[in-house]
Amino acid sequence: MDIASYFNYWIVIVLMMLGFYIVIARGNLVKKLIGLNIFQTSVFILYISAGKVSDGAAPILTEGVSVYSNPLPHVLILTAIVVGIATTAVGLALVARIHEAYGTVEESQILEQDNAC
Amino acid sequence: MELLVDIALLSMLVATAVSLILVRGLVASIMLTSIYGLLSASFFVTMDAVDVAFTEAAVGAGVSPLLLLMTVALVGRVEQQPRKRHIAFPLLLVTVTGVLLIVGTLDMPPFGSADAPALQHVAPRYLQQSGEEIGIPNVVTSVLASYRAYDTLGEVLVIFTAGIAVILVLMLPGRRGSVPDDAGRQRPRNVVVNVVSKILIPFMLLFALYVQFHGEYGPGGGFQAGVIFASGIILYGLLYGLPSVCRVIPPPVVEALAALGVLLYALTGVLALLDGRPFLDYSVLATDPVTAQYLGITAIELGVGVTVASVIITIFYAFAAHLSEAQR
Structure with a gap:
């Protein structure tokens, strides 16, 4: 088995787990969103890696080129990135409002205040 | 050569993500996020995904850190130390999930192979006929x-x-x-x-x-x-x-x-x-x-x-x- 043939996928999983760890182990809501960002980008890398063809060219039709990388994952991920920033913005807006309502963005303190009443 | 660039960029991505876990303070985290965005954009270029790289460079390295910074300006930049017992369980969870996923990758087609199932379905049709049907490169x-x-x-x-x-x-x-x-x-x-x-x-x-x-x-x-x-x-x-x-x-x-x-x-x-x-x-x-x-x-x-x-x-x-x- 060739290590290079799975290297990209393993890195994707490492990145995904690092992001996942930040999401579940950190209490700060902004940090959680950063973790989610890492997780999301790892999925992008997985898709783009799956679309790569060895010795392929970028999928822009050119004279004399016959092997191209798969354009379909590119389309999916290109739109996913912009959708991702728009939804992250909604998350950040909610964090800002949570801060106004609770005076903190630490999960434990928010839960304490919720349980107190 | 291409493989070396690939390995170097991916290793730097992992290093950035690890420092994101280690670093305290949100402003430093956001700077690392920006670096992470720029690195992934460079990676997308090496994977021939130039359109994606464009988008990621503007979003991942530019707009996303900016929105994060503005949020931090609203909510404060201090990040609390997590309590000790909160580390063990997440660590166990991500390790188990990660190992399971890595076992799963062994069934995937090798990286870069031209006969992977993902390249067999509609992609060849798009590549071969879009020039004629749509008329744009x-x-x-x-x-x-x-x-x-x-x-x-x-x-x-x-x-x-x-x-x-x-x-x-x-x-x-x-x-x-x-x-x-x-x-x-x-x-x-x-x-x-x-x-x-x-x-x-x-x-x-x-x-x-x-x-x-x-x-x-x-x-x-x-x-x-x-x-x-x-x-x-x-x-x-x-x-x-x-x-x-x-x-x-x-x-x-x-x-x-x-x-x-x-x-x-x-x-x-x-x-x-x-x-x-x-x-x-x-x-x-x-x-x-x-x-x-x-x-x-x-x-x-x-x-x-x-x-x-x-x-x-x-x-x-x-x-x-x-x-x-x-x-x-």
């Missing part, structure tokens, strides 16, 4: 704006909805639509940053227009152009303050443009319905099918570009208005 644009225009319409609607959601969540009671007036207390600006950015902004906007209208021939299109254009406007806003940028492009105009972009996209589809053809069938636009495709793609890419740029500028306005209100 960039296959990504052909798929995005013609073969899969339904999906793209859905995604533009999601972006539009997210923009509305941000406005609603951050709405300041009683101050809707009014421009905050803090002209009297402008912070002193760094002259070098000011002058250099002032020179850069026109080129950024011009480049965005180039990316928009050259998207059929080279890497580019509405999504990329939208984010680049928005970055230019946001840079202006950062340098000269919210009141100045609101005079250049008033918030109500941006909000109307966001809706207009979606409308332009959807109406291009409705035009075909009126002629009794399927939704988003471009052949109604001209008698020659390739010219019709070209017109259709240009129209909906313009819709996408206008909506994406307006939504991101709107999100910036919403955060910036909130921030200047909080500082008062």
